[in-house]
Amino acid sequence: MLLHLSDLHFGTERPECIRAIQKFCIEQQPEVVVVSGDLTQRAKFREFLACKQFLESLKIPYFVVPGNHDIPLYHLWNRAFRPFGLYQLFFGSLENTLVTQHFYLIGMNSIRRRYHTRGSISLEQIQKVDQQLMQAPANKLKIIVSHQPFYTAKENHHLKDCPALGQFAIQEWGKHQLYALLHGHLHLVAVYDLNQEFELNLSQAVYEVHAGTAISSRLHKNIPNSFNVISRDGSFQHYFYDEQQQDFIAQI
Ligand SMILES: [Fe+2]
Known part of the structure; x- marks a missing residue:
């Protein structure tokens, strides 16, 4: 079992929800905890520290990617020259992979310092993930984690935050048995099949999974x-x- 959390926004955390997740992990023992970005509210040292302490308290392997709240908003020097400085101090690389008993996880950084909320991915990232998917063990569910969604229902009016190359990327990754993408950002809860929504004619579904704030x-x-x-x-x-x-x- 994989536990998908998102948009923790430490700085605005609810202790009662933290306790409930700790209890869930003790009882259910997920094999991995994924957090799809926005670990903090304002990218402050004490917020990253609290997030790290929370994830360590679960005593389960965890896998994180940055969100737009994890780079400084008001500190312009840090935003320009070291936007991921504190994130990397606490969580290391911006893009990791992790193999667990049933899942192959690929983390992708969709945050750019020049954008406030919009997600972005590059052609280089699409090619890199292509290679990772091709090399992934065939017996695992292949899952990509990034903060901003690639698709959302039109009534939510948040298409502006989806990466411009998202549909092209799914067309490529779908050829290599990508199973699902895990996102946050909108604080909405939904599952879509991108093969249907983008009319891609792939041989299998590619699920787009949105998580609310945990x-x-x-x-x-x-x-x-x-x-x-x-x-x-x-x-x-x-x-x-x-x-x-x-x-x-x-x-x-
Ligand atoms: Fe966000």
Whole structure:
């Protein structure tokens, strides 16, 4: 089982949600915890430190990518010359791969210092991921993690934040058995099949998985805190925080 968290926004975290995730990890023992960006609210040292302490407390391998909140917004010198300085101090490389029992994870940095919220990927990144997908073990579910979504329903009006080369990238990666992309950013919860949405004529589905904010008090449209679980068979399950039970409950 893979636990997909996103948009933690440390600095605005809810301790009760943190406790509920710690309990979930003790009980369910996911093989990996993925965080699809926006670890912090304002890219401050104490926020990165709190995030690192939270992830270490789970005692499960974790896999993170940066979000647009993880580079400085107001500190212009740092934004220009070392936008990922604190992120890398705490979490190392911006783009990692990880092999677990059932999953092959590829992290991709979609954050550019010149953009405030918009995601961007380059042709070099598309080629690099192509190579990684081709070399991935055939018996694993191949999953890419990046912050901004590649697709969202039109009524959400957030297409402007999707990387311009996203559809082209899916056309390429879909030829190499890419199973799913995990994103955050919009604080929405959804699963789409990009093969259908982009009308790509691939031989299999490529799932686009959006996660809400797992622990932040910055809720979008009052959607409760949430996370996703991907089982070893590839099925998806959304969990939402229940204020009465003070626990994350699987959506039926
Ligand atoms: Fe974001």
